[in-house]
Amino acid sequence: MRFLYSLCALLLLVPGVPQAWAQRITFSGQITEAASGKPVPFASVFVRGTSQGATADEAGRYQLTVAGPVDTLAASAIGFGTLKKRVSSLTERQAVNFALSSGSVSLGEVVVRPRENPAYRILRRVQEQKPRNDKFRLKAFEFDSYSRTEVALNNLPDVVSRRKALRQLTQVADSLGIARDANGKAVVPIFASEVLSRFYQLNEPLRKREEIRRTQMRGATPREGSVVSQIMGSSFQDWDFYRNWQQLLGKDFISPIADGWKFTYEYELQDSVQVGPDFCYQIGVQPRRAQDLAFTGTIWITTDTYALRKLELAVSPEANLNFVEQVRVRQEMAPTPAGQWLPRQTRVVIGIKPTKGSTGILARLTIINSGFQVNQPKPLPFYDRPLETAPDAFEVPKGFFEQNRPDTLSQQERATLAVLDTVRQLPAVRSVLELADVAVNGYYRTGKLDLGPLLSTYSFNNIEGHRVRLGFRTTPEWSRDWLLRTYLAYGTRDGRFKYGLRVQRVLDRRHWTVANFEHRRDLDQVAFLDNDYALDNPLFEASARLGNISGSRLLLRDLTTLSLQSDLFRGFTQRVVLRHQQFRPLYPFAYYTGEAQPGAPTADQFDLSEVVLESRYARDEVLVQNNQNRRTAIGLKRWPVVTVRYTLGVDELLGADFRYHKLNLLIDQSIRMGQLGRLDYRLDAGYIPSTVPYPVLKTHLGNQSPFYNSGAFNLMRYFEFVSDRYVALRAENQFDGFLLNSLPAIKQLNWRLVATGNVLWGSVSQANRRIIPLEDPVNGGLLPSFQSLGRLPYAEVGYGIENIFKVARVDFLHRLTYRNSPGARTFGVKVSLQFKL
Numbered sequence: 001m002r003f004l005y006s007l008c009a010l011l012l013l014v015p016g017v018p019q020a021w022a023q024r025i026t027f028s029g030q031i032t033e034a035a036s037g038k039p040v041p042f043a044s045v046f047v048r049g050t051s052q053g054a055t056a057d058e059a060g061r062y063q064l065t066v067a068g069p070v071d072t073l074a075a076s077a078i079g080f081g082t083l084k085k086r087v088s089s090l091t092e093r094q095a096v097n098f099a100l101s102s103g104s105v106s107l108g109e110v111v112v113r114p115r116e117n118p119a120y121r122i123l124r125r126v127q128e129q130k131p132r133n134d135k136f137r138l139k140a141f142e143f144d145s146y147s148r149t150e151v152a153l154n155n156l157p158d159v160v161s162r163r164k165a166l167r168q169l170t171q172v173a174d175s176l177g178i179a180r181d182a183n184g185k186a187v188v189p190i191f192a193s194e195v196l197s198r199f200y201q202l203n204e205p206l207r208k209r210e211e212i213r214r215t216q217m218r219g220a221t222p223r224e225g226s227v228v229s230q231i232m233g234s235s236f237q238d239w240d241f242y243r244n245w246q247q248l249l250g251k252d253f254i255s256p257i258a259d260g261w262k263f264t265y266e267y268e269l270q271d272s273v274q275v276g277p278d279f280c281y282q283i284g285v286q287p288r289r290a291q292d293l294a295f296t297g298t299i300w301i302t303t304d305t306y307a308l309r310k311l312e313l314a315v316s317p318e319a320n321l322n323f324v325e326q327v328r329v330r331q332e333m334a335p336t337p338a339g340q341w342l343p344r345q346t347r348v349v350i351g352i353k354p355t356k357g358s359t360g361i362l363a364r365l366t367i368i369n370s371g372f373q374v375n376q377p378k379p380l381p382f383y384d385r386p387l388e389t390a391p392d393a394f395e396v397p398k399g400f401f402e403q404n405r406p407d408t409l410s411q412q413e414r415a416t417l418a419v420l421d422t423v424r425q426l427p428a429v430r431s432v433l434e435l436a437d438v439a440v441n442g443y444y445r446t447g448k449l450d451l452g453p454l455l456s457t458y459s460f461n462n463i464e465g466h467r468v469r470l471g472f473r474t475t476p477e478w479s480r481d482w483l484l485r486t487y488l489a490y491g492t493r494d495g496r497f498k499y500g501l502r503v504q505r506v507l508d509r510r511h512w513t514v515a516n517f518e519h520r521r522d523l524d525q526v527a528f529l530d531n532d533y534a535l536d537n538p539l540f541e542a543s544a545r546l547g548n549i550s551g552s553r554l555l556l557r558d559l560t561t562l563s564l565q566s567d568l569f570r571g572f573t574q575r576v577v578l579r580h581q582q583f584r585p586l587y588p589f590a591y592y593t594g595e596a597q598p599g600a601p602t603a604d605q606f607d608l609s610e611v612v613l614e615s616r617y618a619r620d621e622v623l624v625q626n627n628q629n630r631r632t633a634i635g636l637k638r639w640p641v642v643t644v645r646y647t648l649g650v651d652e653l654l655g656a657d658f659r660y661h662k663l664n665l666l667i668d669q670s671i672r673m674g675q676l677g678r679l680d681y682r683l684d685a686g687y688i689p690s691t692v693p694y695p696v697l698k699t700h701l702g703n704q705s706p707f708y709n710s711g712a713f714n715l716m717r718y719f720e721f722v723s724d725r726y727v728a729l730r731a732e733n734q735f736d737g738f739l740l741n742s743l744p745a746i747k748q749l750n751w752r753l754v755a756t757g758n759v760l761w762g763s764v765s766q767a768n769r770r771i772i773p774l775e776d777p778v779n780g781g782l783l784p785s786f787q788s789l790g791r792l793p794y795a796e797v798g799y800g801i802e803n804i805f806k807v808a809r810v811d812f813l814h815r816l817t818y819r820n821s822p823g824a825r826t827f828g829v830k831v832s833l834q835f836k837l
Contacts (some may be wrong), residue, residue: 018564024065026093031060031075033101039116043077043100044270048084048796055117055268075100076271080567091526105557115571119283121266125306126257133307134242135201135340140377142343145210146406148366150416151219153193154402155353155360173419178412187362189416191219194401199369200378205537206620207383207570215389218397219420239331239346241308241368248327251736252672253293256285257308260674264294290318291741291750295329307341314340315604320737320750322806325351325360334402336374344369368406384570385510448478456487462548463586464523465493471500481506488521496556498522512573513566520559523586526694527552527718531711533702550587551704552718553784555695558582571619580654583695586755588776588783591693593657596770602777606693609656614645640669649690660690682711688724694786698723698796700760707829708800715796715815715828723762724787732756734802756798756811762790791816807833 031043039060046054047070054064069089073096076082080100087096131137170186178187194216200209239246244258254264261267268284280300287294297313315327327350334344346367353360409417443452449472459467471487478484483504490497492799500520507513525545558581565575583606591603619639647662667683686698700723702716703709709733735753740746769788776783800811813828 024067024092025070025087025089026063026065027073027096028063028093029061029095029097031056031062031077031098031100033080034101038101040077040080040100043075043080043098044268045073045075045098046270048072050073059728082271093375117267117269119269119281121282122269122281122306123261123267123303125256126301126308127259127261129306130242130257132339133305133341135240135336135342136203136242138203138336138338138340139375140202141198141342141372141374142198142376143369143373144371145195145197145199146366146368147193147195147197147497148364149191149193150189150364150413151455152362152416153188153190153359154362161396172422178415178419189219189419192417193217194405194421194482196401196404202377202380202382202383205380207380208386209383210387212387212389212393214299214396215393216401218417237327239343241311241331242467248315250319251293252678253295256295256299256311256313263675264288264292270298272303273300275300275309278309278679279304285313285317287316289741290316291320291737291747292316293319293321293736295449305335305339307333307335309341320741320747320752320803322750322803323352325353327351327698334372336372338374340374342369342372342374343367370406381569384567386570420713443473445475448475449473450475457585459546461546463494463554464491464496467491469498480690496523508566511567514564516561516563517566518559518561522557523554524557525549525552525554525718526585528701529699530694531699553695554586556584556586558584571617571621573616573618575612575614575616577610577614579610579612580656581608581610583608585695588772588779588781589693590777590783591771592773596767598773601655602773604778606657607655608658608696609650609653611648611650612645613648614643616641616643618642637670640667642667643652649692649696658690658696660688660692660696662690663687673733676738677732677733679731680710681729681731684726684728684730686723686726688768691765691771693771694722694768697764697768698726698762700726700728700762703830708809708832713760713794713796714793714798714811714830715813715825717823720787721760721762721789722764722793722822723788724764724768726760726789728758728761728762730756730758750803750806751801752803754800754802754809754811756794756800758794760789760794762789762794787821789818794818802834809834 013713014812016705027045031040032038035039035343041056041060042064043056043060044054045056045062045064047066054062056062065221070087071089073087074084075098076080077100080102081559083098083100085096085098087094095612135141140368170188173186173188178189194214194803195212196214198211198213200211201207240812241255241257244253244255245252247253256265258264264287265285266288269281271282273280273282277787280302283296283299283301285299288297293315295313296316297311299308299313301307301311302309309331311329313329315321315324317326329346330347332345333341335341346365348363348365350363350365396825400546431594442454443450444454451470451472453471456469456471458469461467467489469487469489471485473485474483483502485502485504486500488497488499498521500518500522502516502518504517505515507515560580561577562579563575563577565573567573577755585605590604591606593601593603618637618641620637621641643664643666645662645664645666647660649658649660649662650656663686665685669681671679671681688697699719700716700721701712702718702720703714704718708714710730733755735755737747737750737752740749740751740753764786772785773783774785775781795816796813797816798811798813800809802809804810810830811830811832813830815824815826815828818824819826
């Protein structure tokens, strides 16, 4: 979430005594049954209140070495009561035997393998009973949910705390009794939200829906209707440890009860305890490798159904993560009448601090669920809208949450909310929020207009010279259903004015039916036409459009578009586009207007009129509407996203010169690869069975910049290959900490491996080759032409390291084919910057 959710935690600095200097005492003995004298296998011996302990062998014998002084030793086992014995701190080796009496609860027979960790048997039973306990085995379920999020700044350096905005916040926090941290530094609340909702889930097919009934935000809040303001509910904070992988901060953490539990975790059976009405095994868990994305802590498993009853887990501070100082999760589960378990209460603490001495951000999330109903599915269309916000959701009556909050706030939490009620009224805080809004959105709000985007205000290239651009867009305060965007630009060298206008009208929000009109006149580059989806790297796009841009074949394009899109059902979007374009190349260009032969008539510009039909299917995509009438995808998708597009060029309509057909298929998917990280791939295929000039064909996106772009062929030159039929496959595997986490000299750096591969098959028909004359019919000389692929596909592979200094990535790339092409680079090094946890 783009707001202040980079969230950070307190450090408790507890001085300790180096173990090598402390007194060491070794205890040994046997643990037996008090009634029969038989040994108690795999019993636990421990020093209460510490992590020092040992497990007895199959004969009940143990040996435990501790750092003294110790005055009490305890022993316990499943089915027996805990027995404590006084011990001496004066003798270095002592024999202490325990005779355990039966506990108040009699457990069933436990069969273990010789010398096997007894926790392993329990974990195997957990796997066997997953169908009985996992909520995904229900047909459907629903519940009422209360979600509270609190965000505060901590560890404020003196130079930061003296700034006007934070000084005002600190004064308010101190006056209302907000406690300072252990180092005497102020903890400054900045944001809080409360949400009451009803959550629904259908499991086959998987569909989710959350109805936001009331939501209230306090402090430095995002704008009403923004994406952040809508995703505070429980559906976007689904802590489900029955899944093999827990999605957290955009990363995949393996669950302690995952199918491959034994390969990632170490387990210790610590005790058998009562948790509410349920008797449970208490099991300690920790990752085998501290750098892995895994948890450490304790889980409680019911002794009768082997269900996950409770957990208290934390992410290891040594895990291969950036900026995260701590993550702690506490969850309690409740059984349903059908037998499966649902989360009743979840409390999370997340903290992020960029560097050791920098300001941190601490977030606390509380989710309390109640009113469970199971196996009462709604009709499928009910789930088509994953998020439904009531019209009066933000109109919260005074005292509403005080009367309807399912838990009781602590004195500290009450003081926090009191501070936040005054935060937004502070002048310095309002100024900081305005600057933050500009940095995130790229626009400056003035009244009912947003000025910008500010980053496009000035640029320079060899064709336009100094380019100055001014623009604005309307805001929801002007109209909720209408959106107007416009800009005017001027180049000092070419002396041309460029402009653009776009009008959007939301016709139906339920099915997201939207009409668009756009007209613009601006410079474009043939090398980048029909590649908008790949221009997602700001560094690449900026470098490709600045400086000397002549090599990418510049043209002046007039574009007029009328489009309509609508969701027929969830995930299935239809789009119809009527488009007219005028192409005026600014470099030597011509094509035959009749029969392609020397001396035939030619033209150096052309018009197109097109009808575009597009269908997009994203089975499990969750889209949230923001206050600019745009939709943002939230969360990761398990299923591929498929887009099919058909383009019909209509000749003689509005002066159009060509009739043609285009077919395009685009498939995107991100696949979890377990310990091998995550694989992202994109399949892009197209076919143009018509005869048209090469600017209408597919120009494959090259990359001559020093910056890596996952949507481009990074060792291909701009405009190196053109196709009228092609298949391209791009793949990137991010290994996270795989392998490097196991190398002693490397793992402290938290580097991560990445591998890439791009393959392209393509060709151009003879008719599309012949339509371009060899010589310039006006000025003479050879015309710039184009190159197509032969029988051999274009291929490049790469490998690299990301997370260098937490933000940098370096890719080493090899071009495998067409290595002898003029100007071809067979090896390259590309860099990029990314902010990833």
